[in-house]
Amino acid sequence: MLFEVWAPHARDRVTLELNGAEHPLEREAERAGWWTGVVPAADGDRYGFSLDGGPVLPDPRARRLPDGPDGLAAVVDHDTYAWQHASPKLKLRSGVLYELHVGTFTPEGTLDAATARLGELAGLGITHVELMPLCPFPGVNGWGYDGVAPWAVHEPYGGPAALKRFVDAAHGLGLGVVLDVVHNHLGPSGNHLPSFGPYFTETHHTPWGAAVNLDAPGSDEVRAYFLGSALAWLRDYRIDGLRLDAVHALADTRALTFLEELSAAVDEVAREQGRKHFLIAESDLNDPRTTTPRAIGGLGVHAQWNDDFHHALHTALTGESQGYYADFARAPMAALAKTLTRIFFHDGTYSTFRARHHGRPVDRDRTPAHRFLGYSQTHDQIGNRATGDRLSTTLSPGLLACAAALVLTGPAIPMLFMGEEWGASTPWMYFTDHTDPELAEAVRQGRRREFAAHGWAEEDVPDPQEPATRDRSVLDRTERERDPHRRLLTWYRQLIALRRTLPDLTDPDLGGVKVAYDEEARWLVFRRGDIRIAVNLGKEPADIALGSTGRDRVLAAWERTEAPGEDGLLRLPPESAVILTDG
Structure with a gap:
């Protein structure tokens, strides 16, 4: 088996330790900084690399870390898995996505336990399951955004084999799988990359410290490292698409940006495999060039989250006006109308939250609606609240039904957050499991200080390190059997079925969306x-x-509602929604 590692920081020697035996590697003459060697090995064998006689470290490209980020890597033979199902031929443009955190989707918190529940999502009408990050991080429980090994699967979730079983089962049910990946930073604990090479640079600074090196000396190999990890999910695990975390935090001044390079590589893999691979970005830039095709000067990402729609909808539903909601709260119905028709609320307008103008307009004549995702709740928007409270904590079932109608019949691709479909009452909080006591305490105190500045008492802010914080965030499926949860679940099924059967609801023409409001x-x-x-x-x-055409029909209504009569008036009950056709 070929073992290779990019270790330009090694001066004289790199040694492979495999199953307790040492094997010297040779410096590559044609590839600067690379060390290689061929040594017999089998699936599951443990190994690591020592640089200049230093400690044995896990492979930066480890496919498996059975003992966590600080343990040895394990060989993974991807050819031994016998796939049972081909990837379904799904189009993202007609999709309904479902964001899922493996660690709290079930009490067990494993991929196999989540696999057993996939039939529920297929029955709901979901087309793609979007998994929050799976890369290894210290401890057992966490959100996954502090992962440190972008080629591996968190072992407490079940490791590589469990992910293959999950994807295979999803494909067998006609579901696509999207994986959330993080390229803008790695976790603060268990990150051994700086020992090997210039994976980070002081040229740029981010909220997490030194930036990932995408444009400084040595960045060619760093970019290849992250590109390779992204493509490995598509090839080795048959993942259908990737969600790219916070691409606005990718510090990259090169003429050919990392995002363009990744987009081109993903498109090439899709052509090779005859599959529908895609990228979905999270971006705070409000820049339509993110999803503009590369051929006409864009970055070529296939779609992006639209937080402006979320913020407008959230303020209209709740009346909240703190932080970034302030800009939307002045006239929330107008803000909601704008995001339904023009996508970005801030499209060059002044943002009081940022104290500057922000964004750029979307060209509705050239940009299809399916370049954007719409949602009323996400892991960020729930989990970054002090107590992780969902909309169901404060809103009536009727307002939850209105939110569902706006998301699932709107022009953007709809995305749900797990449990939303039945108005789950369980919170979804920020939780960690840092094994470094100093880091654990720093996170705990930082969280308390952050929310104390917004008026929260420290004792009311959950301790992210307390196991009960994770446990309280696990979904309670028994709720689905009683009202109002059962009724809301039926409503979601009904709306998703309408989206699937009515072509008008997946029409990509933004210019055709007409809005009126009071x-x-x-x-x-x-x-x-x-x-x-x-x-x-x-x-x-x-x-x-x-108005009335005489052919008006009610297709779905939260409360009993009649189609407009001869007077053309729709009499809509309070806190309710209706879908009609006049065709």
């Missing part, structure tokens, strides 16, 4: 082809002048 009465109506969606967020009934 800021004071708190109702909003938008049209997509022959379909009209109306929501009343107010506490009083609303009479909405829609």
Whole structure:
């Protein structure tokens, strides 16, 4: 078996330790900084590298870390798994995504336990399951954004074999799988990359310290490292798409950016395999060039999260106005209308939160709606609240139904956060399991200080290191069997079925979305082809002048609602939603 490692920091020698035996590696003449050697090995064999007689460290490209980030790597033979199912031929543009955290989706917190629940998601009408990061991190429980080994699978979740079983089962049910990957930083604990080479640079600084080296000396190999890890998920695990965490934090001044390079590589793998691979970015830039095709000067990412829609919807539903919600809270119905038709609320407008102008307009004539994802809740927007409270904590079932209608019939690709479909009452909090006591205490105190500045008492902020914080965040599926959770779940199924069967609801034409609203009465109506969606967020009934064709029909309603009569008025009950057709 070929063992190789990029270790330009090694001066004289690099030694492979395999199953307790040492094997010297040779310096490559043609590839600067690379050391290689051929040594017999089998699946599961433990190994690591020693640089200049130093400690044995895990392979930066380890496919498995059975003992965590500080332990030895294990050989993984990807050819031994017998795949049972081909990848389904799914189009992202007609998808409904479901964000899932393996560690809290089930009490067991494993990939195999999540696999056993995939039939529920297929029955709901989900098309793609979006897994939060799976790369190894210290301890057992965490969000996954402090992973340190971007080629491996967190062992407490089940490791590489369990991920293959998950993907295989998902494909057998007709579900695609999206994996959240983090290229903008690595975790603060268990990160051994700096020992091997210039993986980080002081040229740029990020909230996590020195930036990942995407443009300084040595960055060619660093970029190849992260590109290779991304493509390995697609090739070795048959993942269908990748969600790219916080691409605005990728410090990259090169003419050919890392995102463009990754987009081109993913498209090439898709052509090789005859599959529908794609990239979804999280970006705070409000820059439509992120999803503009490379051929016309964009970065070529296939879609991106749209936080502006979330913020507008959240303020309209809750009335909250703190932090970044302030810009949206001045006229929330108008903000919601703008994000339904023009995607970005901040498209060159002044942001009081940022104290500057922000964003760039989306060209609705050239940009299809499926370049963007719409959602009412995500791991970020729930978990970064002091107590991890979901919308279901404070909103009525009727307002939750309105949120679902706006997301699932809107022009963007809908995405749900796990448990949202039944209005789960369990919180989803920030939790960690750092094994370094000093780091654990720093995270604990930092969390308390952050929320104390916003008026929270320290004792009310959950301790992220306390095991009960994770345990309280696990979904309670028994709720689905009783109202109002059962009724809300039925509503979600109904809306997803409409999206799947009505072509107007997946029409990519942003210019065809027409909106009317009343800021004071708190109702909003938008049209997509022959379909009209109306929501009343107010506490009083609303009479909405829609006109009537005489062919109007109610397709779905949260509360009993009649189609407009001869007077053309839609009489919509308070805190309710209706979907109509006039075709």
